[in-house]
Amino acid sequence: MRVVLKECAWESLGEDLVLVHDPREALTLADPGGQVAALLDELAKGPATAAGLSAALRARGVELSEDDVADGLDGLDSLGLLEDAAERWLGDPEADERHFSTMTFLGAFSGLRVSRAEMMRKLRRSHVLVLGAGGGGSSVVQSLAGLGVGKLTIVDRDDVAPRNFARQFLYRHADIGRSKVERAAEWVREYDPAIEVRAVDRWIAGPEDLKDLTDGVDLIAGGLDGEPGAHLWVNEAALRAGIPLVGGGMGRTQLMYCSVDPGTSPCLLCDESDRPDPSSPTSGGVAQRLSQGLQLNNALIGPIAAQMGSLIAYEALRYLTGFEPPRAAGARVMLDLRTGLVPVWEPFPTDPDCPACALAPRRGTP
Ligand SMILES: [Zn+2]
Structure with a gap:
C-alpha cells in the first residue's frame, strides 16, 4: 500500500517533535534521534511504500528497516495522520x-483501515427514506442531498401553504397549493441531477402503508405527524426491516432528536415502557394523559427546523458511512430553548419484552 500524509506541520524541539494536524491540538512526540522528523520529511514528498521510505531514509543516513518504517507508519496511523493514497479520492474528477x-x-476520520473514498462510495450507494417534507423534513432533504446520498424517497401528503414559509425552504411562493413531495423531488433534481429521487404523495394511516417503502432502503429519516402513535408505526417498520431510524421533533420549548439501531439499541416503544399510565389517578398519570391530548400549534421556525434537520442528517451520516458510531442510538438528545440549546442526553429505558424490538432481524443473520 502506498501511504500519504494528511495535512500537517511539525517542528523539532530539543528531543521532541511538535506536530499539528488538527489546529485544536498539538501532538508532542519523543524523537531523540530525529527519525520521526526524517520519516515525516520523506512522507511529505508524496505517496510512498514502507520499502520506498526505508530506502529514502537510508540514502539520507537514517538506518530504519522496512519493518521499523512499517511500525512507524502504524504509529502515525493510530494518530490519524495517514491515508491509503489510492483511496483518498474516488478517481473520477x-x-x-x-x-x-x-x-x-470524512478525511478527518479516515485512516489506513477506513478510507474516505469507501465512506463516500457508501453514501453515494445509500437510499434514504425521508418521512415528511415539512419543517424538519425539508431541511433533512437538503442536508442529505448536499452530502451526496445517492437515492432519496420522500413521503408526504401535504400541499405547500403560506404558513410553511417560516421554515420550509424547499418551497417557493409559486408552489403554494402544489404537492410538497412533487416540489421537493423537483428541488433535488434541480440541485443535483445525479441523485435519484422518488416522490410518494401518500397519507400514512397505519404501519401497512409503510411496508412497501422500506425495500432496498438503508435508513429512515424524519417522522410523521398528524396521527398519535405514528412514530410507533415508523419504529415498527424500521425494526421489521432491520434498518436504522433517525427522527426528531419539537415541543413548545424543546428540540429533540433520537435514533434507533435495530438489534442494538432500545427503540421508541421501549422508550414508552416507563411512562406513567395515563389512566392512573396520580399527578404523573394525569399529566401524561393531558400531554397526550394537548394540541400544540407548530412553533417551528427556520433556525430551529434547520438545526433539527441538520442533526438528523448528521446522525444519518454516522450510520451510512460509519465514520463514527451513532450518538443518539437509543437516546433522546434534547436541546432546550430555555437553556441555550446545550444538548442533554437521555437514554431510553430498555424493555426486554418489547414486542417491536422482537421484530428486528438478529444480528449476523442475512
Ligand atoms: Zn423496543
Whole structure:
C-alpha cells in the first residue's frame, strides 16, 4: 500500500517533535534521534511504500528497516495522520469535485483501515427514506442531498401553504397549493441531477402503508405527524426491516432528536415502557394523559427546523458511512430553548419484552 500524509506541520524541539494536524491540538512526540522528523520529511514528498521510505531514509543516513518504517507508519496511523493514497479520492474528477467538501470532512476520520473514498462510495450507494417534507423534513432533504446520498424517497401528503414559509425552504411562493413531495423531488433534481429521487404523495394511516417503502432502503429519516402513535408505526417498520431510524421533533420549548439501531439499541416503544399510565389517578398519570391530548400549534421556525434537520442528517451520516458510531442510538438528545440549546442526553429505558424490538432481524443473520 502506498501511504500519504494528511495535512500537517511539525517542528523539532530539543528531543521532541511538535506536530499539528488538527489546529485544536498539538501532538508532542519523543524523537531523540530525529527519525520521526526524517520519516515525516520523506512522507511529505508524496505517496510512498514502507520499502520506498526505508530506502529514502537510508540514502539520507537514517538506518530504519522496512519493518521499523512499517511500525512507524502504524504509529502515525493510530494518530490519524495517514491515508491509503489510492483511496483518498474516488478517481473520477467530476465526482471528486462535486464531493470535495464531504470527502475532506470524512478525511478527518479516515485512516489506513477506513478510507474516505469507501465512506463516500457508501453514501453515494445509500437510499434514504425521508418521512415528511415539512419543517424538519425539508431541511433533512437538503442536508442529505448536499452530502451526496445517492437515492432519496420522500413521503408526504401535504400541499405547500403560506404558513410553511417560516421554515420550509424547499418551497417557493409559486408552489403554494402544489404537492410538497412533487416540489421537493423537483428541488433535488434541480440541485443535483445525479441523485435519484422518488416522490410518494401518500397519507400514512397505519404501519401497512409503510411496508412497501422500506425495500432496498438503508435508513429512515424524519417522522410523521398528524396521527398519535405514528412514530410507533415508523419504529415498527424500521425494526421489521432491520434498518436504522433517525427522527426528531419539537415541543413548545424543546428540540429533540433520537435514533434507533435495530438489534442494538432500545427503540421508541421501549422508550414508552416507563411512562406513567395515563389512566392512573396520580399527578404523573394525569399529566401524561393531558400531554397526550394537548394540541400544540407548530412553533417551528427556520433556525430551529434547520438545526433539527441538520442533526438528523448528521446522525444519518454516522450510520451510512460509519465514520463514527451513532450518538443518539437509543437516546433522546434534547436541546432546550430555555437553556441555550446545550444538548442533554437521555437514554431510553430498555424493555426486554418489547414486542417491536422482537421484530428486528438478529444480528449476523442475512
Ligand atoms: Zn423496543
